[in-house]
Amino acid sequence: MPRTSDPDPDPDEDDLDTIPPPRPVFYAEQALLGALLLEPRRLDDVTDIGPDAFSTAVHAAVFAAIRSLPTPVPAQHAENVKWLDAVLSSAREQTRGLNAAYLHTLIQMCPWPRHASAYAEMVEADHARRTLRTHAQRLAQTATDPTLPHPVETALAEAAALSGLLEALSARFRPHPNSLPRTPSLAPVNAPQVHEEAMDEERLLLATATAHPAEVEQMRWLTADDLTLPLHAGLWRCLTSLSRRAAPVDPVTVLWEAQRNGLLTAGAEPADIISLLTAGAGSPQYWGERILQRALLATAHETGRRIEAYTDDPATTPYQLVTGSRRALADLNALRTRWHHSTSPTPPSSRPPRPQLSAPPRAGPPRTAMATSRIPR
Known part of the structure; x- marks a missing residue:
């Protein structure tokens, strides 16, 4: 510390x-x-x-x-x-x-020496603030560190440590009314350098998903909010909507769905969308995981900065820090669940196997009373 x-x-x-x-x-x-x-x-x-x-x-x-x-x-x-x-x-x-x-x-x-316990509570409260600030800074820094071999796992480990700290703090500081902290104003940050790379990955996702629509239904862990460009997010909604309605999916049907959803603006010409949806390479699953990873790390960075901003306000009580930090972590926890779904192997079907009917018995002579009775001599 x-x-x-x-x-x-x-x-x-x-x-x-x-x-x-x-x-x-x-x-x-x-x-x-x-x-x-x-x-x-x-x-x-x-x-x-x-x-x-x-x-x-x-x-x-x-x-x-x-x-x-x-x-x-x-x-x-x-x-x-x-x-x-x-x-x-x-x-x-x-x-x-x-x-x-x-x-x-x-x-x-x-x-007054008799006020020692009150002084100790003040020291403990400020220590909790500094400790929470350190964890929040570590989470934000981890989410933007390009040298990490496994950035998502590292960021999620930092988030888990932060959650454990919040559990400990909630047991040490009593709840009180007005437990929500004031909404902090975050300082603007520079746009990430990987913006064009993210755009390329989203284009490839849309094109490969159009070419392989059967895989879209298995990608419920990816949402439109994970995509950075509004047009790309809208096209992903169109793709998932067509897929869940079991409607035909190809560049033309997706274009028509985009028109129905008001996506064809001055910056989105029909020819450009057709071109975008036909230039695919790879698989939707691969590009979807890449996009979800980027969204998770961006959320982790934003979460760390927001919790750090809470600690910057000296009027915020320790319990308000706990409440506000837990709310800030909620979106990241939801993304962590979706990330685990995307990277876990598809579980086998839970339906019991169909019983196999045995072959019917071979026909034999009919059994009658005469056949089973003793023949008199």
């Missing part, structure tokens, strides 16, 4: 303009550590966080030192600083630059 730089008691004046101001959680961490340094017994009230919950390496080291040392007797702790010296010595093993003056600063920053 990335943390901010360690607190520096004497920063250079030239660097003051580049140091961001501390966020509220920084003061919550100071107050919590100050409470524990003043009254170490308060550690019993802080059970849900660990050193990784703190935003700076110094704070994490101090908390780890406090937790690793035996709790001193309150009366003895009030009379000497032996336990504080032990905390300082232990924390210095993990981070450099820590001194006794900063421990005194932590103590001074604590308004």
Whole structure:
């Protein structure tokens, strides 16, 4: 987990303009550590966080030192600083630059030691926000990484890890009214460089599906929304509609269906559509999987960016983060199901085999009472 730089008691004046101001959680961490340094017994009230919950390496080291040392007797702790010296010595093993003056600063920053559990809840909430942000960033980056040998599997693994985190967070933070976060505004991104490649794959899908319409019925895992160009999406709807009506499928019938659905606009001339539907190569299944993969990765990238945008709003509560993130993952989960259907082998038919009728018995002499009765001598 990335943390901010360690607190520096004497920063250079030239660097003051580049140091961001501390966020509220920084003061919550100071107050919590100050409470524990003043009254170490308060550690019993802080059970849900660990050193990784703190935003700076110094704070994490101090908390780890406090937790690793035996709790001193309150009366003895009030009379000497032996336990504080032990905390300082232990924390210095993990981070450099820590001194006794900063421990005194932590103590001074604590308004009330009895509020330690409240400070801990603040630290835990911000840690949840940072952790969720890291997972969301990882999902978005994975979905656009061209070097991955198995991008879909990697992206789905990141999505599964994110879902597991949301399950853990939902158990730790209580629900409350107004659980939906505010809709974030996403910054625009540059158009992907593979736009022309996607267009070519969609054209090949439409042409091969027209040439092999029997395979279209087996591709219910592909929807028109997976195609990037509106004209291509409309033509795919035409193809699937004809196929499910068991109507004839060829370039002319698809063109007629396109006209009925209002697809013949100024940019879609009939001759162009006929040409598009007759230039196929490969199989619809192959091109359909390619298109579905591209749609899944695009959705994963968008999902990661949306969840990251939720974490950027400091007014969003942890439970709102959970609710909003789950909604953002819904579309990706639906695509994952369709992806598994597309890549799984077709299961054998579930119908029981037809019973095979045995050959009728060969005809024999009729059985009569005379035939079975004893012949008198």
